[in-house]
Amino acid sequence: GFSTSSSSSFFSGGAAGAAAAARTSPLPSTTMPATRVGHTTMQEPVLIHLTGFGPFGDVLKNPSSEICEELRSFVEKGVAPEGVPAYLLTDFAASGIRLQGLEAVEVSAEGCREASTQIHEALAECAGTSAVLHLGVSSMCEKVHLECRGINEASFRIPDVRGSQPGGERVVNDPEAPDQIFTSINLPSLLAGLHDRGVSAAISTDAGRYLCNYIFYYSLHLNRRRGVPVLFVHVPLFEKMKKANQVSAILNILMLMADQLRRRQGERGRANGGSASGSPTNTGLPKSFKPMG
Numbered sequence: 237g238f239s240t241s242s243s244s245s246f247f248s249g250g251a252a253g254a255a256a257a258a259r260t261s262p263l264p265s266t267t268m269p270a271t272r273v274g275h276t277t278m279q280e281p282v283l284i285h286l287t288g289f290g291p292f293g294d295v296l297k298n299p300s301s302e303i304c305e306e307l308r309s310f311v312e313k314g315v316a317p318e319g320v321p322a323y324l325l326t327d328f329a330a331s332g333i334r335l336q337g338l339e340a341v342e343v344s345a346e347g348c349r350e351a352s353t354q355i356h357e358a359l360a361e362c363a364g365t366s367a368v369l370h371l372g373v374s375s376m377c378e379k380v381h382l383e384c385r386g387i388n389e390a391s392f393r394i395p396d397v398r399g400s401q402p403g404g405e406r407v408v409n410d411p412e413a414p415d416q417i418f419t420s421i422n423l424p425s426l427l428a429g430l431h432d433r434g435v436s437a438a439i440s441t442d443a444g445r446y447l448c449n450y451i452f453y454y455s456l457h458l459n460r461r462r463g464v465p466v467l468f469v470h471v472p473l474f475e476k477m478k479k480a481n482q483v484s485a486i487l488n489i490l491m492l493m494a495d496q497l498r499r500r501q502g503e504r505g506r507a508n509g510g511s512a513s514g515s516p517t518n519t520g521l522p523k524s525f526k527p528m529g
Contacts, residue, residue, distance in 0.1 A: 282333050282493075283365065284333055286304060286369050287340070289372050292394075299373045303371060303479070324487055344447070346400070356455070367464060369466075369469065371470075373472070375472075382439050385418045391405075408453070419456065421493060430488055430492065
């Protein structure tokens with residue numbers, strides 16, 4: 237299940253206490269510099285549904301699901317992720333972000349459709365600002381990749397865990413479904429923020445044609461009419477980027493996403509004469525954005 241209860245919230249478990257403890261008992265430092273995100277007071281709540289993927293092929297332990305497990309342990313039990321800087325945990329505790337999900341999606345087309353539908357229905361019942369962040373692993377990555385678009389094509393190089401192996405089929409077989417959908421998250425701004433914080437990251441124009449692209453496109457398709465932003469992030473194997481650095485990177489991405497959504501809400505509020513209620517508008521990428529690659 238993808239619960240919408242407060243038990244999935246960052247502030248419901250022992251995480252706030254763990255962050256407080258981290259201030260007096262600093263965690264081991266990572267290679268990320270001590271550039272502060274700048275949250276000093278509690279922010280307006282932003283709900284972000286975070287998912288990873290389970291094992292597949294020769295990936296017996298998927299880094300994306302291990303990151304979710306680290307954050308779930310932090311959220312629910314107050315266990316601080318090993319090696320993550322204390323200042324980052326403190327900033328995240330004050331960020332006003334409510335994490336939901338933190339589960340591994342089955343590596344199958346059907347599993348992606350089921351999970352995306354459940355997430356979409358759960359967020360439809362939630363008031364306020366919300367977003368979706370999907371994580372997946374790429375053995376070719378050496379840094380975090382921010383995927384800018386989902387492609388309406390499924391060409392699986394290997395069968396999924398249920399034995400399905402489409403070859404060139406559409407993810408959404410609807411004549412009105414576009415060939416590609418871009419994320420509404422401002423990726424150049426997000427990337428700049430990550431670089432300012434010492435996170436090794438890049439913008440990618442191709443999420444592949446396997447399950448990472450599949451869930452990204454399907455989730456974009458379901459949520460775009462409601463204006464709920466969806467982002468997919470590819471993470472490397474831990475041999476190429478340490479787990480602590482990847483967890484730190486995802487925490488920074490979550491906070492930068494929340495900042496973007498709050499600014500967008502503020503702009504809507506000013507345009508509407510001061511009211512900033514409802515879901516953020518899907519504004520798309522800046523016109524000046526030119527994909528890398």
